[in-house]
Amino acid sequence: MQTPGPAAVELVDITKRFGRVVACDGVDLALQRGRIHGILGENGAGKSTLMKVLIGLVHPDRGEVIIDGQSVTITDPIDAAGKGIGMVHQHFSVVDALTVWENIALGDVGRLDPAAVRDRVGDLSRHYGLAIEPDARVGDLPAGMRQRVEILKCLRRDPHVVVFDEPTSVLTPAESEQLFDALRRVVDEEGRAVALVSHKLEEIRHATDTITIMRQGSVVERIATADSDAASLARAMVGRWVSLRTERAALGLGIEEAATVDDDVDDEPADARDVLELVGVSARGGDGRVLLDDLSFEVRAGEILGVAGVEGNGQRELGDLLSSLAPISAGEVRVDGRPVRCGVAGAMSRAGIAVVPEDRHDSGCVLEMTVAENLFLAEPERIAPRGVIDRRRMNDAAIELIERFAISCEGPDSPLWSLSGGNQQRVVLARELSHEPKVLIAAQPTRGLDVGAIEYMSDQLRLAAETGVAVLLISTELEEILDLADRIVVLSRGRVAGEMTRRDLDLERLGLLMGGADVSELAP
């Protein structure tokens, strides 16, 4: 470990409230030059809010930001950039239609000198080992490359402090490794300060020098990475000892470990029939881009099939397709051997496909309707004999589901928006499972949930599979797939790049498959 340099930026006693909830409660944080500072915490622990204070997206109720010993007010991200603070966001803000160098030049003032910008991009990418073609169109690049554009955009302004917000969620394991190498260079050779925000324990331990752990808006522990061990970090982060396999996977506590606990997996019964079949399914976007490309796989009764892959390789389109939201240009979707029409309202649902969608607010629930109404969106007939909704029957049935799925709400009449995210997710799950589906699609089912909610969701998926439902788990969190899936297919550029069962799991091969056609580009 290096000797601590002077603090490049210091946050002192930062407090920020949103309504009754305290997102940050008197948080102190000092980012030192020449060090990578890990900020670890669950979803909702306040780490994002803290970082938003640093780049001026959130203005604190109390506390101050100190740069080089001077207290400053950061009004907005542009102001922050001027003061030498840059951030690489989890969600990219790049323009698809422009090339790499054009994206990097965006926001410049004065005369544009394409040649100079292009050269500079080349220099930067060589210097940091972030190989990229300056003239490539950003829309054609995979997520890992788009992130490089973001990073180069940020580094070109020569910031003293760089914040990375959950940077690995869009990367393959190999790409993550390269990113951390580049970070090391930024810190060691140039003495910048880096903050790495993550909820994944393993990468924080792997890539940082110091760790600050946040829980419920407060700092619960500060520790040098070298002195830390995984179990106690996990404990500090969650607030109790973590022992369950699912939870450990949720925390990113060792891919290897999740993958090796394998002996308790039974062989699939030989007679398990295919329930959901996709045969040569292709789909194009409105702009003619190929979204799904000759995609074929099948899910058997009682198994969990994991669809692994880096975000942006067709996961969303696959989820939309199975939610009756998108048509296809070729191929067929079958349930129990019978073809289902694609893109026709409610067809998938009627065929017995239940979906816990990637974004529940987008296609999973209606925020303005009540909990009870949301529980019967797809089949109002069940509470409406002769076409008229029977209030009493609806409330009774809703209360039964609320109890069965332990949904925390004021009652069946409360509007759905008044529930927490985890409970909204339970409403969606309760509705989908109460229809006795043949197939259950879970797309990124634990995104944005806290550890307790993740545990619950995982249990429900296992339970559904045990009762004979064919479960399709679409997830970009490899740990989640490894923890739950009986069989894994890897989605890359809209097609199945490879398949493996838990028995012959090969992590290295899995990683390469996830990288898809990028394998060649990954080589230095």
Place this chain on the structure above:
Amino acid sequence: MTDIVAQPAENSPDEILAATRGRHLVIGEVVGLYVLSIAAALVLAGLLVAVTGGSAADVFNALLDGSVRNPGRWGLTLGAAAPLLLVALGTIVNSRAGLVNIGQEGQLLIGAAFATYVGVRLPGPGPIVVVALCGAGIVGGALWAGIAGGLRYWRGVPEVLSTLLMVIIAAQAVGYGLKNEGLLLSAAGNRANRNQVSEQLASDTRIPRLTWFGNEFPTTVFLAIALAALVAFALARTIPGFRLRMLGQNPRTAQRAGVGATRYGMGSMLISGGFAGLAGATMLAGGDFGNYQLVPGFSTNIGWTGLLVALVARERAVAAIAVAFTFAGLRTGSGFLAATGVERKITDVVQALLVLALLIPPAVLYIRERRRALNAAKERV
């Protein structure tokens, strides 16, 4: 294992109590907001009257006299309220489905034209002709709105624009019809000096009128009120109503749940236009508008005002009954303003001020609700 799982916080009785108390506070606030906002509108209207040299009290009295107080006046007001309510009901249906239909004025006019055509030509017993001309009105209005709906779902034309622009086309089309004896124009012998007028409905093909306490009004009033109850019930309690609301709030969730936007959206447009068309037909056969004859400009802003009624009633069918009566009162009351020396147009301004006054509290509440939801969302991030 539940003891170690971080359970989402259950609501304690205290919290629930606090939430309920909060709700009472909200109701108080809502009433307060409305009172404040209407008072502000009245003060502004009074100032305006004073500036133009009138007396606010006189104007207020004249409006009351003209709309309800003087003999026979509330019957007139009811007669104007009925079509306003019908238009508003249609608007409520398409708004709930998430569509913006602002072409009721044109749909109403086309409905009236269809009703005229059928009413003056269809032979047969009076009551049957009345039903048939109302049916024709519904078909005409639905057709006019349906064109906009079709453009939206099969050609991607925003219905806000198409419905609005088709008002102008409707006026031209009816004008053309009123120049051709083969279409709407009355035979030459029956129209004296006036050029563009249709044949008058025969006395047995008119909607019956009642006289209560010296106030005469068409029986359409009861039809409109019954339909308001029906729309309220259908939206709240029937499966199609449930699906329409789902479509309006979240089209993608609706699509997944089997509610196709084209089918239900198109249906809501047809219903909406049908209501406007029915309003036109009943105006023609009800007697309060145009002496049972179609003339150019027959719709006289009933479509536009009906749109405002739906807006102010915040898409609630039962509330629309009261709002329709209020707006009809402003309409009939304005006839008495001449005696006060104040420009008759002042009622338009008063009406606009009232609309604003009634729209501001919901907007304020909406913004606050959104902000609360936003904060709730932020808490979870």
